[in-house]
Amino acid sequence: METHTDSLLISRYQKGDENALSILISRHQKELFSFIFYKLMDEELANDVFQDTFMKIIVSLKEGRYNDDGKFILWAKRISHNLIIDHYRLKSKHIKVSETTYENEEFSIFDLLKETEENIEERLITNQIYDDLMKMLVFLPENQQEVIKLRFFDGLSFKEIAEQTNTSINTTLGRVRYALINMRKIMEENQIILTR
Secondary structure, eight states: OTTSOHHHHHHHHHTTOHHHHHHHHHHHHHHHHHHHHHHHOOHHHHHHHHHHHHHHHHHHHHTTOOOOSSOHHHHHHHHHHHHHHHHHHHHHHHSOOOTTSSSOTTOOGGGGGSSOOOOHHHHHHHHHHHHHHHHHHTTSOHHHHHHHIIIIISOOOHHHHHHHHTOOHHHHHHHHHHHHHHHHHHHHHHTOOOOO
C-alpha cells in the first residue's frame, strides 16, 4: 500500500482502513514537521501543532470535508499554518506585539490583522460546537475527559498536560488519541457534525 497515491489512501481511510492513515502520516510527517518547525523554531510547540494538524485532518477526512485535488500535503500545510496563526493570535492577546517580536521572518504580525473578531453568528456556532463537545465528553472515561479539556479548552501543551496529570507525554498522546477515536464513534452514532 506504500505505493498508493495519497488520494487512494484517503479514500481507503474514509472507508474504515486505519492503516491507510498511518501510511499517509508516515509519508508526509517529515516534510510537514519541518514546515511547522521552521515557522516556530520551537520543537515542543512544533510537536503540538503537528499533532493538532493531524487531529484536524482526521476529523475533516471522516466528515468528508476534503476536496480531492491531489494536493494533500499543501492542504495539510494550510491547516498547520492556520494553527500557527491561531497560536500567535492567542499569544498576542497576552503580550504587546511588534513587527519584530518573532524571530521567524516568514511570520509577520500583519497576518494577525487579516481576520476580524467573530461576528454574532460565528460566536453562536462556536458556542454550539462547545455545547456538543461537552455533551460528548461525558461518555468518555474520566482520564480522557481530563486530557481533552486541558488540551482543547485550556490550551495546554502536551508536555504541560503530562506534568499536570503526572503521566508521560506518550500516555498523554495516547489518551488524546483514544479520546478522539471515541468521540468520532459518538459523533457517528449520534450523527453530530461539528463545523466552523
